[in-house]
Structure formats: structure tokens, C-alpha cells
Amino acid sequence: MPEFILVIFEYIRDFMELxxxxxxxxxxxxxxxxxxIIERIFYIRGAHRxxxxxxxxxxxxxxxxxxxxxxxxxxxxVSRVASKLRxxxxxxxxxxxxxxxxxLLGTVTGMIEVFQVMAINGTSxxxxxxxxxSRATVPTMAGMVAALSGLFLSFWLQRKAxxxxxxxxxxxxxxx
Amino acid sequence: MKRxxxxxxxxxxxxxxxxxxxxxxxxxxxxxxxxxxxxxAATDLENRFRSAGGGKAAILANLKAQRATLxxxxxxxxxxxxxxxxxxxxIRTARQxxxxxxxxxxxxxxxxxxEAEARFDTSIVSAxxxxxxxxxxxxxxxxxxxxxxxxxxxxxxxxxxxLFNELVQQGKVAKFSASVATASGARTDQDVVRVGVFNLxxxxxxxxxxxxxxxxxxxxxxGRYLSQAGDLFGAAGSGGTVNFALDPTQGRLLDAAVExxxxxxxxxxxxxxxxxILGVGLFAALIAIYKIVTLFGVxxxxxxxxxxxxxxxxxxxxxxxxxxxxxxxxxxxxxMELRLSEAIMKETPKLTSWLMFLKIVSxxxxxxxLLGTVLGMIETFQSITLFGAxxxxxxxxxxxxxxxxxxxxxxxxxxxxxxHTAAASKAKRVEEILEEQSAGMVARQIES
Numbered sequence: 001m002p003e004f005i006l007v008i009f010e011y012i013r014d015f016m017e018l019x020x021x022x023x024x025x026x027x028x029x030x031x032x033x034x035x036x037i038i039e040r041i042f043y044i045r046g047a048h049r050x051x052x053x054x055x056x057x058x059x060x061x062x063x064x065x066x067x068x069x070x071x072x073x074x075x076x077x078v079s080r081v082a083s084k085l086r087x088x089x090x091x092x093x094x095x096x097x098x099x100x101x102x103x104l105l106g107t108v109t110g111m112i113e114v115f116q117v118m119a120i121n122g123t124s125x126x127x128x129x130x131x132x133x134s135r136a137t138v139p140t141m142a143g144m145v146a147a148l149s150g151l152f153l154s155f156w157l158q159r160k161a162x163x164x165x166x167x168x169x170x171x172x173x174x175x176x
Numbered sequence: 177m178k179r180x181x182x183x184x185x186x187x188x189x190x191x192x193x194x195x196x197x198x199x200x201x202x203x204x205x206x207x208x209x210x211x212x213x214x215x216x217a218a219t220d221l222e223n224r225f226r227s228a229g230g231g232k233a234a235i236l237a238n239l240k241a242q243r244a245t246l247x248x249x250x251x252x253x254x255x256x257x258x259x260x261x262x263x264x265x266x267i268r269t270a271r272q273x274x275x276x277x278x279x280x281x282x283x284x285x286x287x288x289x290x291e292a293e294a295r296f297d298t299s300i301v302s303a304x305x306x307x308x309x310x311x312x313x314x315x316x317x318x319x320x321x322x323x324x325x326x327x328x329x330x331x332x333x334x335x336x337x338x339l340f341n342e343l344v345q346q347g348k349v350a351k352f353s354a355s356v357a358t359a360s361g362a363r364t365d366q367d368v369v370r371v372g373v374f375n376l377x378x379x380x381x382x383x384x385x386x387x388x389x390x391x392x393x394x395x396x397x398x399g400r401y402l403s404q405a406g407d408l409f410g411a412a413g414s415g416g417t418v419n420f421a422l423d424p425t426q427g428r429l430l431d432a433a434v435e436x437x438x439x440x441x442x443x444x445x446x447x448x449x450x451x452x453i454l455g456v457g458l459f460a461a462l463i464a465i466y467k468i469v470t471l472f473g474v475x476x477x478x479x480x481x482x483x484x485x486x487x488x489x490x491x492x493x494x495x496x497x498x499x500x501x502x503x504x505x506x507x508x509x510x511x512m513e514l515r516l517s518e519a520i521m522k523e524t525p526k527l528t529s530w531l532m533f534l535k536i537v538s539x540x541x542x543x544x545x546l547l548g549t550v551l552g553m554i555e556t557f558q559s560i561t562l563f564g565a566x567x568x569x570x571x572x573x574x575x576x577x578x579x580x581x582x583x584x585x586x587x588x589x590x591x592x593x594x595x596h597t598a599a600a601s602k603a604k605r606v607e608e609i610l611e612e613q614s615a616g617m618v619a620r621q622i623e624s
Contacts, residue, residue, distance in 0.1 A: 068509040069619035076616025083608050090604075094597035098590055101542075105586040112442075112579045119572055120432050 019138035020113075022106035026139060029102060030146045033095035036088045037153050044085070044160060051081050052168055059172045066174060074172050082165040089157055096150040103143020110136025282319040285327070289316045289335055296338070298426075300376045300385040301345045303368065304352045308338055346372045351412045356383060357391040369412045374422045375430075380406035384427060397433045445573075446580035449548035453541055453581065457588030460537040463530050464595035471602040474527070478606050485617040493523040493606065497614045502621065516618065520610045527603045534596040538589050545585020552578025 016023050055077045064070060113132030121128050272279070289312050296302050296309045315335065318327040354368045356378055368390060369377050376383040380402060382393045396402055407418040423429045443450060477492035488498035500519035506512055556574030563570050 069623055072615040072619035074616075076613040076619075079608060079612035079616075083605060087605075088601075090597050090601045094593055098593055101586055101590055101593075105583065105590070108579050108582045108586070112576070112583070115572065115575055115579070116436060119569060120435055 015138070018134050019142060020106065020110065020135035022102060022109060022135075022139040023142055026099065026102045026106075026142050026146055029095055029099060030149070033092060033099075033146070033150050036092050036095075037150065037157065040088060040092070040157050043087075044157075044164070048081070048085060048164065051084060052164075052171075055081050055168065056171055070174075074174075077172065078165065078168050081168055082161070085161045085164055089154070089161065092150065092154045092157065096147050096154050099143045099147035099150070101143070102146075103140040106139020106143065107136045110134070110139070282327070285332055285335065286316060286319045288339070289319070292335065292339055292342075295342070298386065299342065299373055300370055300426075301342055301373055303354050303376060303385045303390050304345070304350060304370055305341070308341070342373070345370075348372065349408070349412055354390045357389065359392045359394055367409075369409050371408070371420065371422055374424060374426055375405075375420075377405040377409055379409055382430060384430070393430065393434055395434045395438075397430065442580060443584075445576040446548060446584050447551075447577050449544060449551060449581045450577075450584045453544045453548070453584040453588055456537060456544075457541060457584075457592065460534055460588070460592050461595065464534050464592060464599060467530055467534070467599045468595060468602070471527070471599055471606070475602050475606050478609055482609060482613065482617070485621060493527070493610060494614060497523060497610055498617060501618050505622075512618065513615070516615055520614070523610060524607055527606055528600075531596065531600050531603060534592060534599065538592040538596055541588040541592065542582075542585040545582040545589075548581020548584070549578040552576070552581065 117128045408420045411418045478494045481494045488495040497519040552574045
């Protein structure tokens with residue numbers, strides 16, 4: 001088992017060396033993004049449930065639910081739950097949007113490296129230029145993959161937040 | 177006084193005379209009369225020679241006799257030369273025969289000496305042992321028959337000794353004193369550490385060795401290599417182990433490192449567009465940090481107020497909104513709602529101020545980078561039309577501007593997007609509390 005881990009570690013290290021320093025930025029972004037996504041999923045599965053329950057309880061314990069004041073209180077309850085639900089979502093979306101930009105950054109810095117090699121060695125040494133070229137292409141791919149990996153879940157989380165808000169709206173009934 | 181006056185008069189005539197003759201026709205007539213005078217002089221000379229008459233015959237006979245004796249002497253010498261040459265050839269052939277197998281050896285020695293000489297010229301070991309291989313020139317002449325001497329066994333052995341020394345020194349880290357040319361041009365005697373035949377370091381910086389002796393590199397490599405050099409310099413001779421990044425190409429990698437531009441030079445390559453992007457980015461970053469700090473403070477105080485809506489304070493937006501309603505309570509819900517929304521309207525612009533600017537910067541920065549790219553490409557194509565595409569170095573200026581401005585745009589846009597998102601989501605959170613929850617808090621208070 002440790003050997004298996006070692007092989008994976010070596011593979012990652014080689015990949016990082018191939019792609020250059022920008023890959024570390026992309027990796028950092030990816031880790032932060034997934035940390036926030038997982039935190040959101042756990043929140044929806046756990047703390048959100050109890051927040052909904054306490055909101056419904058508070059609503060049901062009211063003596064009347066038809067006056068202007070009751071409407072305002074209901075709106076406040078829904079808004080509290082919903083705003084907790086939407087926390088970090090815009091940050092996750094920003095991360096998804098930034099991943100390709102990081103990839104582009106890697107592309108340009110890689111190209112600068114290629115041109116620098118050309119300035120020193122001339123155009124004849126394709127082998128020396130290959131290092132810069134791989135540093136230009138690998139981060140682009142990594143940025144795309146990072147963006148795609150977060151894109152689907154960020155949409156899902158957003159839809160989930162809206163659904164939950166609607167559900168709560170329906171659960172806090174006015175008719176009794 | 178009189179003499180002085182005449183001197184002035186003469187200079188005046190000299191100064192004016194050429195000016196007077198300066199019409200083209202006059203010049204032409206001058207030239208014509210001049211050539212007439214010349215031919216007249218030649219005729220005079222001829223006449224004088226003719227009139228000199230006899231006595232010449234005796235001189236002529238004398239000279240002819242002299243020529244005859246010299247001719248005879250020349251012939252004798254030529255014969256002597258031919259004889260000598262023949263003798264020399266026989267001797268040479270005899271020597272070639274006598275050398276026999278040694279000829280192959282001499283060829284090998286000559287090749288090795290040539291290679292070693294070239295190598296010692298650039299090898300940093302020569303900095304420690306100056307003057308080694310000084311007799312190599314002589315040996316090279318002797319083995320190639322240019323000097324009329326045979327190379328001695330001792331001399332051949334000295335070549336071998338020097339080569340062996342180079343071999344031994346390859347594996348050694350040695351400290352010695354040398355005269356070093358510093359970057360400012362001065363020469364100082366200082367301790368120098370040599371790492372094999374690969375690197376030469378002074379006190380915490382890298383040195384090179386060439387025709388002019390030991391010199392400091394005009395630009396040192398990155399700080400982490402310099403600190404390693406410093407460690408090694410300190411540890412040399414103590415027998416300890418330190419990490420050191422050595423240049424296995426014997427200086428070529430270091431030269432490349434010296435040629436690669438520093439961060440500052442890279443930024444300069446971006447030109448005015450790059451400076452503008454970075455300047456705007458810096459301004460936006462400062463504003464974003466200010467916004468985030470203030471918004472976090474506001475959000476914290478609003479949260480505190482939301483937990484305690486009974487006693488509104490004027491120091492936070494929610495408190496001000498609540499106070500606007502509770503200060504003059506009314507049973508009319510419509511009037512209350514109007515008052516609430518009015519108070520909220522007053523608060524929101526303060527929360528969202530500058531956020532639009534940040535958003536615009538985050539969008540415009542990559543576009544400005546693109547602008548720089550296009551300007552750089554225009555420059556590149558201009559140099560192609562002027563000089564052709566043969567020399568990539570001529571195009572480098574435009575291309576580096578194109579790439580560096582793109583990098584500047586991205587480097588500005590990425591953090592600004594993150595900062596804007598953080599600030600905007602915080603502002604939105606507070607707005608939500610004001611718009612959706614403040615009415616509820618008021619309603620609760622009325623009920624209680």
C-alpha cells in the first residue's frame with residue numbers, strides 16, 4: 001500500500017515539474033474550491049436541516065399567522081435560512097471562473113520561457129524549447145479540468161439553495 | 177613696433193592672396209602658366225647634363241667591372257646554397273629515419289598539448305595555479321619541428337603532470353587567495369573557493385575566470401543559490417557537508433542565468449501599457465482591501481445588532497434602519513413600510529460603493545493586457561517588414577511586450593476578482609439582512 005501511495009506521489013511531483021510553478025497556484029485554487037464545495041454539501045445535509053426545523057417550529061408556535069407582522073416574521077425566517085444556505089456560493093463560482101484564467105497565465109509565462117530560450121539558444125534547439133512549451137500547455141489543461149470539476153457542483157449547489165428556499169416557503173403555511 | 181607692423185602686413189597679404197585668386201578662370205590660367213614653368217625647368221636640366229660632357233666613360237667602365245665581380249660572387253653563393261640544401265635534406269631524412277616511432281608519439285603529444293592549452297586557458301583551476309602550461313607553447317613548437325630542437329622527456333612528462341593535476345583538482349573544493357576584479361572595476365585580493373573545475377565563488381557571490389583573470393559576475397543568480405555559495409564559502413576547509421548547486425557546464429548555465437532578465441526588467445518589457453495595468457491594479461487592490469476591512473466590520477456589528485434588535489444603535493446600518501421606525505411608532509403598517517424602505521435606501525449605496533469599480537477593473541485588466549499584446553504584435557510585424565524574419569532577436573522586443581502585458585493583465589485580474597467576490601458577497605449579506613429581515617425584527621417588537 002505505501003508503494004502505491006509513493007507511485008502516486010511521484011506521478012504528481014513529475015506532473016508539477018512538467019507544468020511549472022503556475023500549477024501550484026491552480027492546485028491551491030482547486031483545494032480551496034473543493035474545500036468550500038464539501039463544506040456546503042455537509043451543511044445542506046446537516047446544519048441546514050436543523051435550521052429549517054427550528055424555523056418551522058418557531059413559525060408553528062406563533063398564535064396567529066395572518067397579520068402584516070406575521071408576514072414580515074415569516075419573510076425574516078426564510079431569509080435567515082436562505083442566506084446561510086447561500087454562503088460561499090459566489091466564492092465557489094469565482095473559483096470556477098478563475099481556474100481557466102490561471103491556465104492562461106501559465107500559457108503566457110510558458111511562452112515567455114520559450115522565447116527566452118530562443119533568445120539565448122536560437123530557434124535550432126527544439127529540445128530546449130520543449131520545456132517552456134510543456135509549461136505553456138499543461139497549466140491550460142489543468143485549469144480547464146479544475147474549472148470543469150467545480151462547474152457542475154457549483155450549479156447543483158445553487159439550484160439546491162433555491163429549491164430549499166422554495167420548500168421552506170411552502171412549509172411555512174399561512175392557512176391555519 | 178615697426179617689425180610687428182610688417183609681420184602683420186605679411187600675414188595680411190598671405191591671408192588675402194588666395195582669396196584674390198579664387199575665381200575659376202584665374203585658377204585655370206595659373207595652372208597653365210605653372211605647367212609651362214615646369215617644362216622649362218626640365219629642358220634646363222637636360223641642357224646642363226649635356227654640357228657636362230666627358231669623364232663619364234671612365235665611371236661607366238668602373239661600374240661595369242664592379243658588376244662583373246658581384247655577379248661572380250652571387251653565383252658562388254648560389255652554388256653553396258644548393259649544396260647546403262642538399263646536405264640539409266640528407267640530414268633531415270636521416271633524422272626522420274632516426275625518429276621512427278617517435279613521430280607518432282610527437283603527433284599525439286602535439287594534439288594533447290594543443291587541447292590542454294585551450295582547456296587551461298578557460299579552466300578555473302588556472303586561477304589557483306597561474307602560469308601552469310607556460311612552457312606548452314615551446315613544447316608545441318618543438319614537437320612540430322618549428323624549433324630546431326628536440327623535445328626532452330622531462331618536458332613531455334610535464335604535460336602529463338599538468339593534465340593529471342587538472343584531473344585531481346576536479347574532485348577538490350579548495351580555498352586560495354586571488355586578485356578579483358569586482359563589479360565596480362576595482363581589483364582586490366581576496367579569498368576564493370573553487371569547486372572542482374565547475375564553480376568559483378567569492379565571499380557569497382559567484383565569480384568567473386577568463387583571459388582577464390578572476391572577475392565577479394556582473395549579475396548574480398537568485399538569492400537561494402547565493403546563500404548556498406555563502407554557506408560553502410564559510411564551510412570550505414572545515415570538512416563539513418553543505419548543499420551547493422553547481423554548474424556542470426563550467427559557466428555556460430551561469431552565463432544564461434545572467435542573461436535572463438530580472439523581475440524588474442520583465443516588468444519594464446511590458447512598456448507603458450504594462451505600467452498602466454499594474455498601476456490601476458495596485459489602486460484597485462488597495463480599495464478592495466479597504467472595502468473588505470470596512471465591510472467585515474459593518475457585517476459584524478450588524479450581526480450583533482440582529483441578535484439584539486430591542487436597543488438599536490446608530491453606529492451600524494441595521495440599527496439606523498430599526499431606529500427610523502421605532503423612534504416614532506405608528507399603527508399604520510403601510511407608513512411603517514415606507515419609512516423602512518426609505519431608511520434602507522439610504523444605507524445601501526454606502527455598502528456597495530466602489531464595488532462596481534472593482535468589477536470594472538477585473539474585467540478591463542485582461543482586455544488591457546490584450547491591447548498590449550496587439551500593440552506588441554504590431555511592433556513585431558513592423559520589425560519583420562523592416563528586417564525580415566531571419567533574426568528572432570530583432571522581433572524579441574515586440575513579442576516580450578505582447579506576452580508581458582498579458583501576464584500583467586492576468587496578474588491584476590485574478591486577485592481583484594477574488595477580492596471583489598469577497599467584498600460583494602459580504603455587502604450582499606448585509607443588504608439581505610436590511611431588506612428582508614429588518615421588517616421582521618420590527619414586527620416582533622410590535623408584537624411583544
